[in-house]
Amino acid sequence: MSELLQLLTPEGQRLHHPDYDVDISGEELRGLYRDMVLVRRLDTEAHALQRQGELGLWPPLLGQEAAQIGAGRALRPDDYAFPTYREHGVAWTRGVDPVSLLALFRGVTNGGYDPTDHGFALPTIVIGDQTLHAVGYAMGVQRDAGLDSPPGSGVISFFGDGASSQGDVNEAFVWAAVNNAPVVFFCQNNQWAISQPLSRQTRIPLYRRAEGFGCPGLRVDGNDVLAVLAITRAALDRARRGDGPSLIEAYTYRMGAHTTSDDPTRYRVETELEQWRLKDPIERVRAYLLRTGAGDRAFMDEVDQQADDMAARLRQACRDLPDPAPDAMFAHVYAEPQDLVQQEQRWWREYLGADHG
Amino acid sequence: MQTFRMPDVGEGLTEAEIVRWFVEPGEQVDVNQIVCEIETAKALVELPCPFEGTVAQLHATTGEIVPVGGDLISVETADEPPAREPVLVGYGTSNEKPVRRRRRPTTPQGTQSPEAGPPGAETKPVRHGGYEVARSTEERLTTEQPRPRTKPPVRKLAKELGIDLAAVDPTGPGAVITRADVERAAAQRQSAPTGSEQIIPVRGVMRSMAKAMVDSAFSAPHVTEWLDVEVGESLRLLDRLRERHPDHKWSPTVLAAHALVTAAVKHPRVNATFDAEAEVILVHPAVHLGLAVATERGLLVPRVANVNTMSLVQLAGAIGTTTEAARAGTLPPADLTGSTISLTNVGVFGVDGGTPILPPGQVAILCLGRVVERPWVVNGQIAVRPVVTLTLSFDHRCVDGQLGSQVLSEVAQFLHDPAVGMAG
Numbered sequence: 001m002s003e004l005l006q007l008l009t010p011e012g013q014r015l016h017h018p019d020y021d022v023d024i025s026g027e028e029l030r031g032l033y034r035d036m037v038l039v040r041r042l043d044t045e046a047h048a049l050q051r052q053g054e055l056g057l058w059p060p061l062l063g064q065e066a067a068q069i070g071a072g073r074a075l076r077p078d079d080y081a082f083p084t085y086r087e088h089g090v091a092w093t094r095g096v097d098p099v100s101l102l103a104l105f106r107g108v109t110n111g112g113y114d115p116t117d118h119g120f121a122l123p124t125i126v127i128g129d130q131t132l133h134a135v136g137y138a139m140g141v142q143r144d145a146g147l148d149s150p151p152g153s154g155v156i157s158f159f160g161d162g163a164s165s166q167g168d169v170n171e172a173f174v175w176a177a178v179n180n181a182p183v184v185f186f187c188q189n190n191q192w193a194i195s196q197p198l199s200r201q202t203r204i205p206l207y208r209r210a211e212g213f214g215c216p217g218l219r220v221d222g223n224d225v226l227a228v229l230a231i232t233r234a235a236l237d238r239a240r241r242g243d244g245p246s247l248i249e250a251y252t253y254r255m256g257a258h259t260t261s262d263d264p265t266r267y268r269v270e271t272e273l274e275q276w277r278l279k280d281p282i283e284r285v286r287a288y289l290l291r292t293g294a295g296d297r298a299f300m301d302e303v304d305q306q307a308d309d310m311a312a313r314l315r316q317a318c319r320d321l322p323d324p325a326p327d328a329m330f331a332h333v334y335a336e337p338q339d340l341v342q343q344e345q346r347w348w349r350e351y352l353g354a355d356h357g
Numbered sequence: 358m359q360t361f362r363m364p365d366v367g368e369g370l371t372e373a374e375i376v377r378w379f380v381e382p383g384e385q386v387d388v389n390q391i392v393c394e395i396e397t398a399k400a401l402v403e404l405p406c407p408f409e410g411t412v413a414q415l416h417a418t419t420g421e422i423v424p425v426g427g428d429l430i431s432v433e434t435a436d437e438p439p440a441r442e443p444v445l446v447g448y449g450t451s452n453e454k455p456v457r458r459r460r461r462p463t464t465p466q467g468t469q470s471p472e473a474g475p476p477g478a479e480t481k482p483v484r485h486g487g488y489e490v491a492r493s494t495e496e497r498l499t500t501e502q503p504r505p506r507t508k509p510p511v512r513k514l515a516k517e518l519g520i521d522l523a524a525v526d527p528t529g530p531g532a533v534i535t536r537a538d539v540e541r542a543a544a545q546r547q548s549a550p551t552g553s554e555q556i557i558p559v560r561g562v563m564r565s566m567a568k569a570m571v572d573s574a575f576s577a578p579h580v581t582e583w584l585d586v587e588v589g590e591s592l593r594l595l596d597r598l599r600e601r602h603p604d605h606k607w608s609p610t611v612l613a614a615h616a617l618v619t620a621a622v623k624h625p626r627v628n629a630t631f632d633a634e635a636e637v638i639l640v641h642p643a644v645h646l647g648l649a650v651a652t653e654r655g656l657l658v659p660r661v662a663n664v665n666t667m668s669l670v671q672l673a674g675a676i677g678t679t680t681e682a683a684r685a686g687t688l689p690p691a692d693l694t695g696s697t698i699s700l701t702n703v704g705v706f707g708v709d710g711g712t713p714i715l716p717p718g719q720v721a722i723l724c725l726g727r728v729v730e731r732p733w734v735v736n737g738q739i740a741v742r743p744v745v746t747l748t749l750s751f752d753h754r755c756v757d758g759q760l761g762s763q764v765l766s767e768v769a770q771f772l773h774d775p776a777v778g779m780a781g
Binding site for chain 1: 366399
């Protein structure tokens with residue numbers, strides 16, 4: 001395929017591709033637009049909450065809405081996703097309540113939701129580890145279906161351009177390829193691994209690494225929600241059929257900081273942001289909706305109102321989150337009660353109950 | 358009344374310095390409006406206000422260091438106060454008073470204290486996809502000065518020595534300012550000559566022009582060709598038109614525009630956009646002429662739409678009104694973009710030609726030089742004739758040398774013999 005799959009240009013012009021395309025209704029298109037606007041609003045609200053002392057940390061997704069919504073909406077309920085800590089948009093598509101994410105980054109829970117309810121694992125903070133988790137899970141799916149049958153369900157693992165240099169990620173590629181695991185490696189190449197530019201990770205386009213591991217590599221305009229949807233659907237179908245793993249490089253840009261603890265003005269220039277601002281994932285869908293008449297101003301105002309209402313709800317819900325009991329940390333160390341853990345829990349309660357002057 | 362206290366914005370920080378305030382007591386603030394900028398050991402951070410209401414008090418001044426949990430700003434609100442404090446403020450430091458920073462040695466004459474902030478700078482929301490994601494002063498938005506790169510201890514040293522890091526030459530790897538660089542800058546300060554560079558912020562029209570030129574110059578492979586042409590007939594025609602239609606301005610630009618439009622209609626490939634990403638050439642159905650106009654605010658390229666349907670008189674009228682409106686700054690933004698081919702006149706500056714840079718998205722631009730009397734060979738004899746140099750730049754991805762040359766020579770023939778040119 002060509003270097004970069006694109007179905008919607010930054011100006012909102014619709015392109016077509018013989019192998020990867022989507023036949024999408026006006027309603028579906030409006031749904032993708034609504035998803036992206038709401039997720040952006042969720043992200044900016046969480047960012048503000050961190051700045052007001054309500055969250056310990058927040059990794060913003062600004063600029064990556066199309067990559068996450070496109071990939072998330074390609075998943076079926078029986079598929080399973082393994083995210084990094086930035087996949088708030090994918091979480092949204094999996095029905096995870098955003099308040100659970102706020103609880104996690106507020107530090108009042110170690111998880112906040114049951115991954116099996118959503119087919120969405122807990123955010124992995126250690127860079128790249130979730131690719132191995134995904135391959136292991138995919139091999140399980142493969143074995144549940146029987147090695148001679150199509151797996152039926154697909155698994156997707158998210159990671160970034162920085163993680164592509166991790167040993168774990170490369171081991172995951174090897175394992176997935178040699179075991180023909182039903183997994184899609186979805187790399188959001190947002191150009192920066194904290195302060196390290198892409199040029200410090202690779203000498204070739206990341207998607208071309210796949211060839212060396214023995215699976216297809218595809219590159220897509222990560223700011224084009226339709227192209228991401230099309231290519232992820234195709235890769236997941238391939239996995240479900242039993243044709244093995246693939247690597248998708250979604251070419252995008254992290255418009256904000258790495259996390260709220262980072263200051264990107266120290267290492268990158270404004271002109272680069274200006275270039276990427278012109279490629280905004282939401283603006284192009286807005287332009288396309290308006291031009292084709294699939295969405296009008298009234299619809300967009302309604303979505304904006306929904307976003308405002310959601311932000312107000314999140315703000316209040318975040319402030320109302322209860323603090324966990326001090327001994328809650330002992331609760332989920334093991335599935336079953338363990339003598340040593342229970343003993344430590346008793347000591348901890350005694351310590352808290354004692355007068356320490 | 359509710360008080361916003363210094364949050365820990367960076368995973369375990371204990372204090373931060375107030376860099377600037379964006380609001381004053383008495384001002385109305387909204388939820389999430391950026392009220393101040395702080396500098397921590399890690400980052401410059403803008404703080405959004407958690408409350409809506411009227412600013413009652415700022416608890417610290419610019420340059421003060423406020424501990425995490427210390428009072429920042431109090432807001433008179435209509436709502437009940439929240440039941441509980443934010444979780445991440447006040448880790449045992451809330452009773453501490455803000456401390457006044459040690460005063461730095463006096464800054465050198467002519468340089469502005471980096472802490473003071475630009476005088477009278479206006480704060481503006483930074484929007485991304487319709488949302489305010491940050492708030493910035495005009496200065497920060499437009500000058501595009503990347504922040505000097507250095508480590509916090511060196512930054513601290515520079516502050517103590519009163520050295521403006523922006524003026525220090527970095528020698529460390531990756532253009533990082535080292536401790537030695539700061540010490541050298543401090544040593545040189547005594548012997549520095551008086552007077553400093555004039556700093557002109559790049560903003561507004563000038564900024565747009567700078568960006569457009571860089572975008573175009575480094576993406577479209579430009580080819581420039583030129584040709585001298587004798588324009589006696591054109592000048593006589595313009596004289597007659599001035600008598601007949603005295604309301605219009607009949608400059609050589611009008612005829613050159615007409616000649617260029619005629620050529621563009623005949624060769625639509627020069628009235629096109631090269632879309633490198635999509636790997637297509639978009640040939641435009643109508644000709645919208647971009648006119649480079651020098652204004653007080655900088656260079657503008659307003660659009661005269663649908664010139665391919667205009668008579669010469671209509672064209673003269675449209676060019677006149679558009680250039681006047683551009684100079685007066687009354688053109689709607691839509692008329693400043695969307696041209697499909699451009700014309701620039703450097704003749705008005707007394708110059709013959711140059712290498713015009715294509716406006717982004719266009720593949721041809723014609724440049725008109727001054728009309729000047731030169732020796733010209735007529736029927737084997739040297740005669741004195743009015744001559745003008747025409748220069749054409751084109752995007753070689755879309756327009757090859759043959760087509761470019763043909764267009765240039767047809768424009769020249771038109772101006773040499775306009776009656777025949779207008780016949781088509």
